[in-house]
Amino acid sequence: MxxxxxxxxxxxxxxxxxxxxxxxxxxxxDFLEKSTRYFPKYHVPxxxxxxYYGAQLPKIFTDILPFSILFGSSYTFFQMTRxxxxxxxxxxxxxxxxxxxxxxxxxILFVLIHGITSEFxxxxxxxxxxxxxxxEIENNPLEKMFFETHWIRGSxxxxxxxxxxxxxxxxxxxxxxxFSLLSKTLNVSYGEEAxxxxxxxxxxxxxxxxxxxxxVYKVDNLETLVTSVKYEPIKVLKDHVSSDQVSFRDLYQxxxxxxxxxxxxxxxxxxxxQKITTPFLxxxxxxFSFPLIFPQEREKSKYLYFxxxxxxxxxxxxFLLITKNLAYLGYVSPxxxxxxxxxxxxxxxxxxxxxFLFPLRRLKVSDTNT
Numbered sequence: 001m002x003x004x005x006x007x008x009x010x011x012x013x014x015x016x017x018x019x020x021x022x023x024x025x026x027x028x029x030d031f032l033e034k035s036t037r038y039f040p041k042y043h044v045p046x047x048x049x050x051x052y053y054g055a056q057l058p059k060i061f062t063d064i065l066p067f068s069i070l071f072g073s074s075y076t077f078f079q080m081t082r083x084x085x086x087x088x089x090x091x092x093x094x095x096x097x098x099x100x101x102x103x104x105x106x107x108i109l110f111v112l113i114h115g116i117t118s119e120f121x122x123x124x125x126x127x128x129x130x131x132x133x134x135x136e137i138e139n140n141p142l143e144k145m146f147f148e149t150h151w152i153r154g155s156x157x158x159x160x161x162x163x164x165x166x167x168x169x170x171x172x173x174x175x176x177x178x179f180s181l182l183s184k185t186l187n188v189s190y191g192e193e194a195x196x197x198x199x200x201x202x203x204x205x206x207x208x209x210x211x212x213x214x215x216v217y218k219v220d221n222l223e224t225l226v227t228s229v230k231y232e233p234i235k236v237l238k239d240h241v242s243s244d245q246v247s248f249r250d251l252y253q254x255x256x257x258x259x260x261x262x263x264x265x266x267x268x269x270x271x272x273x274q275k276i277t278t279p280f281l282x283x284x285x286x287x288f289s290f291p292l293i294f295p296q297e298r299e300k301s302k303y304l305y306f307x308x309x310x311x312x313x314x315x316x317x318x319f320l321l322i323t324k325n326l327a328y329l330g331y332v333s334p335x336x337x338x339x340x341x342x343x344x345x346x347x348x349x350x351x352x353x354x355x356f357l358f359p360l361r362r363l364k365v366s367d368t369n370t
Contacts (some may be wrong), residue, residue, distance in 0.1 A: 001088065007076065008102035015072030017107070022064045027053050042137050052137070058121040058144070058344050059244060065114055066281040070149045072314065073289035080293075081302070082234035087295045096293050105288035119247050126245045152203075154229035155293040159203060161194065170195050174205055175269055176227050180214070189225055203229045223240035243271035251275070269334035270327045277342045282348060285313070 039049060049232045080086045091100055130352050134140045152159045157178035161171040171194040191205030208222040226314070243251060251272050256266060288309040320341040327337035 003094075004098065004102045006079075006105060007099065010079070011073060011106050014075045015068050015110075018071045018075070019061065019064055019068035022068060023057070024059055026064070027056075029156045033103055034072050041137075044137055048132070048136060052129070055059075055125050055132055056118055058125045059129075062114055062118050062122060062278075065110060065312070066278070066285050069107060069110055069282050070288060070309065072077040073106075073286050074292060074309070076103065077289050077292035078302065081295055084295070086293050088330050090294075096290070099293050100290050103286050103289060104283075107283040110282040111279045114282055118144055118275060118279065118312070123245055123247045123250075124333065126242065144242050152229050154202075156228040159194070159227055159229045171203070174203075176205060176225065176229075178228075186214050189222075191225065195228075197226070200226055203227045243268060243275075247274045248272065266330055266334055267328050267334055270337055273334055273338035280342070281345075288312075312345070312348055316341055317343050319344070 031049075038044075044052070058316060075088065086099060090096065150161055157176055160175040160177070161173060163172035164170075172192075174191045174194040175188040176191070178189075180186055187209050187210055189205060189210040191208045193207075194205045196202075197204045205225040205227065206221075206223070209224045210220045210222060210225065212218050212220070221265075237292060239352045246254070251268060254267055255265060291305060320338070323332055323337035323340055326332040327334045332340075
């Protein structure tokens with residue numbers, strides 16, 4: 001319907017204007033703060049300053065997006081009720097769900113935009129921002145995001161290496177220790193490098209010198225030696241590295257690889273689940289604006305309801321912060337720490353939606369009486 005297209009356009013315009021306004025205010029405050037000390041201290045040129053804030057844009061956009069949707073959808077229906085447009089549409093028999101459907105579809109659209117931006121644009125932009133801030137502005141050496149453990153346990157031995165080449169996927173300066181059931185060293189093998197063989201799904205040492213100790217001491221020179229180690233080196237995110245610099249896929253692979261080797265990183269698991277729940281906030285914040293479709297007897301009641309929505313959002317973020325800190329300490333499951341507050345928010349959204357359906361029923365009763 002044409003009216004739904006108009007509502008959709010008004011919602012998108014309001015939402016984008018509010019999002020850009022919030023981003024502008026954030027950059028303005030940050031620039032005023034850093035222009036007094038940080039930028040003059042390192043003599044940062046104008047071009048680097050523009051790149052500095054441009055690299056932050058995807059991250060700030062995804063952070064602000066859910067709040068801008070809450071304000072944008074509420075503002076859209078505020079304006080429509082003030083002009084009595086929603087009253088006219090309801091009087092003509094248009095369902096409130098059809099009035100709300102353009103905003104609902106807009107929420108779904110922004111869920112997709114948020115997810116795509118977080119997965120493909122935020123990690124690269126945050127890595128570039130870190131490089132720009134650390135290397136180009138502060139002239140500090142860049143540190144790797146990951147560090148690899150140099151010991152990998154297999155079913156019958158342990159593999160030690162000095163270097164892992166991520167481009168070729170090979171290990172350099174490799175040592176392989178095999179043990180008996182009584183933890184007695186059977187032999188030690190030294191190889192120049194090791195590669196992962198897909199056929200045997202194991203690491204294979206090349207140009208090997210093997211020292212055997214049981215039953216007699218001897219030395220063998222081998223071209224290759226198949227080990228019992230079937231895992232890649234564990235990649236561990238350094239503590240100072242934010243999970244925003246890593247995509248959902250890479251973070252999941254990192255956590256899954258660590259769990260297979262008996263390690264758990266609660267903070268990274270929380271960040272992984274938050275990458276799932278955060279985009280859907282764009283959709284559920286839309287539902288807060290649904291009761292604003294119905295005409296209210298007093299204008300003040302709409303503003304009180306909007307204040308209630310802001311309080312719910314604030315309480316959600318406070319509760320989320322508490323559960324995340326508990327999950328970091330291991331007191332709460334990382335899954336519950338993110339999906340618990342999210343589930344409560346969903347319940348509030350739908351319960352308020354059901355509670356505010358009484359104006360619709362009241363309208364239907366009045367129509368039948370007349």
